[in-house]
Amino acid sequence: MASNNERSDDITLVPTNTGAEQRKDSHWSDDKLSGLPTKKKGNAAKAFMNFLYNPKKKTVLGRDSLNWAKLSAFYTVFYFFLGCFFVGLVYIFASILDRVEPRYHNTESAMAVRSTSAVVGMGFRPQPIVDDSLIHISNDPSQQERIGSSLRLFRDVFLVQSSEAKTEECSEKEPASELPYGTACLFNWSHIVKSADHPCSDDNLFGFKNEQPCVLVKLNKVYGWAPIKGVLPSNIQKLRGVSSSKSTTNSDVYITCTGTHAADSDVITSTTYYSLGYPDGSNKFGVIPNYFFPFRNAKDHVQPFVLVQFNKLPLDRLVSITCRAWAPGIEHNVRGMRGMVSFQLYRFHTNTTSHDDDDNDD
DSSP states (O other), X not given: OHHHHHHHHTOOOOOTTHHHHHHHHHHHHHHXXXXXXXXXXXXXXXXXXXXXXXXXXXXXXXXXXXHHHHHHHHHHHHHHHHHHHHHHHHHHHHHHSOSSSOSSOGGGSGGGTTOSSOOOOEEEEOOSSTTOOEEEEESOHHHHHHHHHHHHHHHHHHSOOOTTSOEEOOOSSSOGGGSOTTOEXXXXXXXXXXXXXXXXXXXXXXXXXXXXXXXEEEEOXXXXXXXXXXXOOHHHHHHHTOOOOOEEXXXXXXXXXXXXXXXXXXXXXXXXXXOSSOTTOBSSOEEEOGGGOSBOOOTTOOOOEEEEEEOOOOBTEEEEEEEEEESTTOOOBTTTTBTEEEEEEEEEOSSSSOSSOOGGGO
């Protein structure tokens, strides 16, 4: 019996339809892999279309018409009152602000941070490109006209007072501080450039026609600022040929322009300053009289300026210039460009032969 049982255990039954079952399993797997994703994609697309518009429930983006009407009414009322609140705040702030005098200015303003004096900035013209401080000087007439038009436009907009302007003559006895409200000092471009023969006149393209450019240097408008009582800067005393340690009450503002670096100063050998203090020109500095200060935000105010003419510039050489304002109370800071302004001059010829032989200027 034992031997018969052992023989029966060794018997193995082989299924007769193994191939058919494998083919059936393979067929089911193909249906699972190919049929189900297609069905899911179709359901997702149908669900999205139903979300956009469901014809059975008559909803758009999941909301019916009544729900949309309530939502629109809510946000209409909400934004209406929000807009009224904003307009009300603007009206309140505008009504308490002075339209002429800033609430914070000079040493009380944000510009005087980390400083005990008011910040006085400077500017220059021409500046054909606002963010570029390079001025080209060329023998090309079209280039000269392009640069000259930049200064001409600035002059016509900011440096001319009409005959109907509310102005009065300012002097030591009648300074700007004593002018009536809304009245400006009588001053414009013609007070410095008095004739068409002037080196910086429009007929001479502001000096660019002769490759001797006139650069306008000015102080920025700072409400209520005027030179304070103090000692005149030592370099200005040296240029004036005086030496004094006494404080002056009403100091003029002096403008000087030099090379930014020593190499630049070596090639700037001849400059002429045309200003109210020296309308016929000075080779030392330009002067803005103290009685033109302070600026009181008058409508027809023209900021006094100085025209600096560079008579001899080297050819094919970039020259960096730094102009500074000098008076008691003016702080100089190179990093913040306080009390100074910098620009570059580049003189070149568009051909090898100059229309007037300037090689001896190099």
